[in-house]
Amino acid sequence: MPKILRIQDSVPGAEYIGKWNNGSKINIFDVKDTNGLNAIIGVAKHRNSEGTVLYRGQCKLYEHLIPSIMHNMTTFSRNLAVLQDSLEKMYGDKSLTEYCNWGNTVSGWKLYIKTTYEAVLQHYGAKTRSVDFVDNHWTALWFALNEYKSGTYTKRVISEVPVTEEQWITYTDPKKKDDANQYGYIFLYFADTGVPEVNGLYLGKDSYTVDLRKALPPTFLRPVSQHGWVVRKRDVKVDMLDMFEGNTNTSDQHIFDKDVVGILRIRIDLIDHMLGNGALLSQENFFPSTDYDKGYKKLVDLQGTTLPLNMMEMF
Secondary structure (H helix, E strand, C coil): CCCCCCHHHHCEEEEEEEEEECCCCCCCECCCCHHHHHHHHHHHHCCCCCEEEEEEECCCCCCCCCCCCCHHHHHHHHHHHHHHHHHHHHCCCHHHHHCCCHHHHHHCCHHHHHHHHHHHHCCCCCCCEEEEEECCCHHHHHHHEEEEEECCCCCCCCCCCCCCCCHCCCCCCCCCCCCCHHEEEEEEEECCCCCCHHHEEECCCCCCEEEEEHHHHCCHHHHHHHHHHEEECCCCCCCCCCCCCCCHHHHHHHCCCEEEEEEEEEEHHHHHHHCCCEEECCCCHCCCCCCCCCHHHHHHEEEEECCCCCCCCCC
16 A cells, blocks of 8 residues: 655755645645755665555646556547557557567466557557656656647746736645646655566556556667656456446546655756756657667557557657
8 A cells, every 4th residue: 555745744944835626635745955855765765665666757646646648538538449459459469579588478468468558658658547657766856847839849938927816826824826837746655566477567456557667668768768667557346237327437547646655846957957958868868769669669560550649759
């Protein structure tokens, strides 16, 4: 079970400032320096040593942590059907299975192959039931600093332009309003890895967690450069009586909130200072082109046959 960061877990340089999501038990900590960042991450990992604390960097603090397939619920059912059809076709594509070089360990194991394929699609930009994480907080900081717009990532800067009332985030002091655009956020997420694992797939009670670097050959370069993991919730069996009475909502099973153990808020100018200008912390490194990422090229080439056209984000 995940153990959330408590108010008393505040450390010098990372102090409690409020709750996430109006009534949530998840606490938010304001990070002031690198020592505070490292210390609060250390607390989260120490409290959750039976699993793995992963990171997710975001430019905004949304109401829930949900997969991309749920960003537009009007297209949820259609996108889910497209995803499931694509996974079935990928499973039947023998050349793709051979390319992944899994060998006899998972040969014919449909659960492993389809779960890993969904993780791959998620990591390369398709709309899936899964969520991306990393195990390197430098990578998470980069995603909290750089915003994706119109096919590319752009570094955010502190804006002096006033924002509307709706864009303010208020924490413990209702009179103090902080510009939401000044901050990046790091979600600390408990991954259930104290369970049986095969070739990078952790078979948890409520979720499947995939370490992409273990599950895929190194020809898939993006997961290596990003230190990428992907988590998907296990399917919930629907009670037939509830289904008959219309009391089910299958989309609810894809909300990831309950395994968040804490959220870090950091000013983007501090993030920029922490990261500097190293080549490893660049869009070119995190998103290598198909000239270098041969696994990515393999997926791109499948679009229009095994996969729908334009299924994945292009970089």
